[in-house]
Amino acid sequence: MKATWNRIVQTLKDRRSTPLPEAGTEPVLAAEAQGPVDADAFRLNWAYLLPTARTVRWLAAGAVVTAAGLMVYRNPPVQHLAQGDLGVRLNQFTGAVSLWRDGSVWVVPGLHTVRVFSLRDQSYRPEAMRQATGSAPLQSVEGLSLGLDLSVRYALDPASPAVKAGNLPDNVGADIVEPAVQGLVYKVFARYTVREIFSSKRAEIAQIIETELRARLAADGVTLRSLQIGKVDLPAEYRRGMDSLLAEELASEKMRYTLELKDKRVKETELDASADKVRREVAAEAAAREQIIAAKAQEEAMKHVLPFKQRQIEQRQLEAEAERVARVKAAEGNAQARRIEANGEADARQKLAEAEAYRMDRIGKVNAEQMAREGALVTKHPLLIQKTLADKLSDKIQVIIAPPPTNGDFIGAALLGGNRTAQAGAAQAAAAADDATTTHAVEQ
Amino acid sequence: MNATLATLLAAVASAAVTVATEAAPLPSSGGAQGSAIVVQDQASLRAAPRDGAQQQASLWQGEVLEVRGERLDYLQVWDHKRERGGFIRASDVRRVALTEAEGPALLAVMRFVQDTPGAEALGIGLTAAYLQAAPAKALAGVEGAQAFDALGTFADRLARRASVAVPGKASGATLSAHLDVANGYGVRFATYEVEGRMQVCYEGEAFRRLLAMPVADAEQRARAALALTRPECINPDLPAHERAKVVTWQAEVLERVDVASLPGYLRNRVQIRRASVWGATAFQQARKNAADPAVAAAAARALTELSGVSKAELPDEDQSAYNDAAMRVSAVRWALVPAATPVAAVGTRPTLLTEPGAPGETCVLLVDAQHSAKAPLLRRCTYGVVWVASASTNREGTAVALAVQPMEGWRELWVLRKTEGGWLADVLPPAATTPETGVAEWAGWVPGGRQMLVAREARGQGRYRKSFEVVRLDGLATERVTGDVSALPLFQRWQDPAWKQQTLSLR
Numbered sequence: 040m041k042a043t044w045n046r047i048v049q050t051l052k053d054r055r056s057t058p059l060p061e062a063g064t065e066p067v068l069a070a071e072a073q074g075p076v077d078a079d080a081f082r083l084n085w086a087y088l089l090p091t092a093r094t095v096r097w098l099a100a101g102a103v104v105t106a107a108g109l110m111v112y113r114n115p116p117v118q119h120l121a122q123g124d125l126g127v128r129l130n131q132f133t134g135a136v137s138l139w140r141d142g143s144v145w146v147v148p149g150l151h152t153v154r155v156f157s158l159r160d161q162s163y164r165p166e167a168m169r170q171a172t173g174s175a176p177l178q179s180v181e182g183l184s185l186g187l188d189l190s191v192r193y194a195l196d197p198a199s200p201a202v203k204a205g206n207l208p209d210n211v212g213a214d215i216v217e218p219a220v221q222g223l224v225y226k227v228f229a230r231y232t233v234r235e236i237f238s239s240k241r242a243e244i245a246q247i248i249e250t251e252l253r254a255r256l257a258a259d260g261v262t263l264r265s266l267q268i269g270k271v272d273l274p275a276e277y278r279r280g281m282d283s284l285l286a287e288e289l290a291s292e293k294m295r296y297t298l299e300l301k302d303k304r305v306k307e308t309e310l311d312a313s314a315d316k317v318r319r320e321v322a323a324e325a326a327a328r329e330q331i332i333a334a335k336a337q338e339e340a341m342k343h344v345l346p347f348k349q350r351q352i353e354q355r356q357l358e359a360e361a362e363r364v365a366r367v368k369a370a371e372g373n374a375q376a377r378r379i380e381a382n383g384e385a386d387a388r389q390k391l392a393e394a395e396a397y398r399m400d401r402i403g404k405v406n407a408e409q410m411a412r413e414g415a416l417v418t419k420h421p422l423l424i425q426k427t428l429a430d431k432l433s434d435k436i437q438v439i440i441a442p443p444p445t446n447g448d449f450i451g452a453a454l455l456g457g458n459r460t461a462q463a464g465a466a467q468a469a470a471a472a473d474d475a476t477t478t479h480a481v482e483q
Numbered sequence: 484m485n486a487t488l489a490t491l492l493a494a495v496a497s498a499a500v501t502v503a504t505e506a507a508p509l510p511s512s513g514g515a516q517g518s519a520i521v522v523q524d525q526a527s528l529r530a531a532p533r534d535g536a537q538q539q540a541s542l543w544q545g546e547v548l549e550v551r552g553e554r555l556d557y558l559q560v561w562d563h564k565r566e567r568g569g570f571i572r573a574s575d576v577r578r579v580a581l582t583e584a585e586g587p588a589l590l591a592v593m594r595f596v597q598d599t600p601g602a603e604a605l606g607i608g609l610t611a612a613y614l615q616a617a618p619a620k621a622l623a624g625v626e627g628a629q630a631f632d633a634l635g636t637f638a639d640r641l642a643r644r645a646s647v648a649v650p651g652k653a654s655g656a657t658l659s660a661h662l663d664v665a666n667g668y669g670v671r672f673a674t675y676e677v678e679g680r681m682q683v684c685y686e687g688e689a690f691r692r693l694l695a696m697p698v699a700d701a702e703q704r705a706r707a708a709l710a711l712t713r714p715e716c717i718n719p720d721l722p723a724h725e726r727a728k729v730v731t732w733q734a735e736v737l738e739r740v741d742v743a744s745l746p747g748y749l750r751n752r753v754q755i756r757r758a759s760v761w762g763a764t765a766f767q768q769a770r771k772n773a774a775d776p777a778v779a780a781a782a783a784r785a786l787t788e789l790s791g792v793s794k795a796e797l798p799d800e801d802q803s804a805y806n807d808a809a810m811r812v813s814a815v816r817w818a819l820v821p822a823a824t825p826v827a828a829v830g831t832r833p834t835l836l837t838e839p840g841a842p843g844e845t846c847v848l849l850v851d852a853q854h855s856a857k858a859p860l861l862r863r864c865t866y867g868v869v870w871v872a873s874a875s876t877n878r879e880g881t882a883v884a885l886a887v888q889p890m891e892g893w894r895e896l897w898v899l900r901k902t903e904g905g906w907l908a909d910v911l912p913p914a915a916t917t918p919e920t921g922v923a924e925w926a927g928w929v930p931g932g933r934q935m936l937v938a939r940e941a942r943g944q945g946r947y948r949k950s951f952e953v954v955r956l957d958g959l960a961t962e963r964v965t966g967d968v969s970a971l972p973l974f975q976r977w978q979d980p981a982w983k984q985q986t987l988s989l990r
Contacts, residue, residue, distance in 0.1 A: 325724075326724045326725075327722075328842060328843065329722070329770075330724070331843075332770070332842070332843030333722075333723035333770075333866075333890075335843070336865070336890060337890055337918065339865060339866055339867060339889050340867070340890050340893055340895065340912065340918040341917070341918060343889075343910040343912050344912045344914075344916070344917070347910070347911065347915050347959070350958065350959070350960065351915050354960055354961075
């Protein structure tokens, strides 16, 4: 090449031998230097315009250096990996893959290619399925569209074979996670009813999705950190029905709890009652025992009274017996005494009777004599009978002087309530007495 | 009787007239004719307003009728109790309007009838009418207290009348009719069989209300408390623990009475009742644990109350209650003497120990120096309360006297005596009757070891007897007996000074 360049320069020299300016000076025009020149003088000596070999050498060297610098700049031989990044270096010739973590990695241009992946947690929230009216809502088993606020948090697993082999796509989220999630979520949700998705089976669905998705992503070198199912967006009409249904379900659930509570209360009451029953039984037992003790004490008191009563009766019997004997003896004595007394009395009566007989005899004799004397006196004085009678009538009457009744009755016949004739006679006598005689009755 | 009834009617009429003239005239209510209370027993409800008309029913005093009209001197009435209408002579009833203005008139009549025996049913009717007529404010005040006092007094007196046997068919019919009238007004009676006959007792609601009223005065409270705590009105079939509760309640009720401001005889009654109740309380507590300080406290309280009774202000009718209270307190008086700690027996003089036997049983052991508790001279068990403090040994060491109380108010005397065959235990009951109330007390030893002195006091089968006796130890036969200590020189000479100091027999 150098030789070629030199030949070119030589040719040009031959064609026009023009002295070259001194080295280190700039070629100038003759006209400028020497004033006016002729036309030939203005003819350019092109040979002088060509660079010298030395210049060319420098230029070439500069170009080479520039190209090399540009290459190095464009393909830096050292790549820096930030914290949490994973560098996968591929040897173009051998196909060997090596993983590099934080720090710098040598990348020989043309030999190595490096792909950097983030090991930090990333999340994926599919926007298309968030609204029931969105572009790609989920479908339930009834065919109803529903939105789901799904959030998947994932990260690359540097230990997985897929990562180690360097088979990862450039965009892990778009190329691995999104398809996996969508391919699974739509399928799983299509197996459940809206009600189950909305209320009862939500946890189960989340569990199924998480389990399957974890397995799928693990095969691609992605670790599923968590999967969260948030708000389920229902169609508006269905939402209203579902709300009322849920309210009823809630009420029934509440009722279930209420019933459970009541059941527990029943059990509690039952236990309380059992405890109370035991307490009462114990108290009743104690009371019964107490009652028995009291009754036994009373029985004891009665038992003590009975022998005492018996003794009293016996004592009374003995006393009565003694009294009976005493009485018999006293009665015997009394009878003996009476017999003696009776004998004495009989004798005394005998004597008295004899005395009485003698007395009566004497009195009879005296009376006979007396009556003889009185008979003589009455015969002599007949009114003496009347007087004597009047004296005997009353001690208050001292003297009654009255005519004797005409019929010869007793003077006091009228007073003593005699017969009518006697009364009439007495009346006549009283009438006659008004004229003839006067009757006086003097009271003391 | 007729004179009493005439007086009563006159008083009712005059009181009504007096109060009616002072009361404001009532606005006559339209169709309401008011009510009428029957004031005559066996008033006839007739089918027509004539004396000769058929008799529909026989009405008794205190019954209330609805007046529906007037015919001649008869009222047309409706008897809601019998659901029968008819005519009744206007003079046999007293019309009441049951309005607020009528209250004072009813109260006046009620007060008059309150102390009239035989007019309880009428009184209950009048009180019921007053309670209907008076406003709530008046019932919460002094008038209300008077009304409840009167109601309780009527009911209590009626119950007592029903409990006392009165021969004669007519009085029985009247009594049962009066009880029915009272029942018709919601006055309830309880009946218990006591000593073979029925005891009618007022259930006591009016008195309980009265005791709860702060306006009730001391006399009313005393009457109420006395009526609520009648000893004959405790159900005799009550179990022991229930009886203990009743006794406790009675003590609480009697505590509500302030005796300071009461007249003497009433204070005496309350104190006699308190003494009885506290005596019973002491026994109930002693049955559980005789050594409990509460027993001594209750017995001390009983003795204090009995000591507070003034004998000068004791009417004849309260004498038997006083005697009963004295016996009940006397039965538990040994609780006041702390039981001496058993000391080791010295020589041949025996001492007593107690140990628990079967549940509720106390066993008395007689030990001396040679015979320990394991091989006692004598062991005898009882379900009664053994008052260990009462144990007394005679000078010769051949006899021991001990007080044992098997029942409330019934204290026996145990005499443990030495015989040739060993020691024997004899029991001397207070009386040879069914155990009721009584005390047999050791009063001293006659030297020689053959006789002892005993004071006995008991009420049994309706008879009360107090005697001081010289008893032969052998067989516990009474040798000499007297009602007056001074009439028995032997007794006077050898009576124990401690007994003389503490006994209630010489009250």
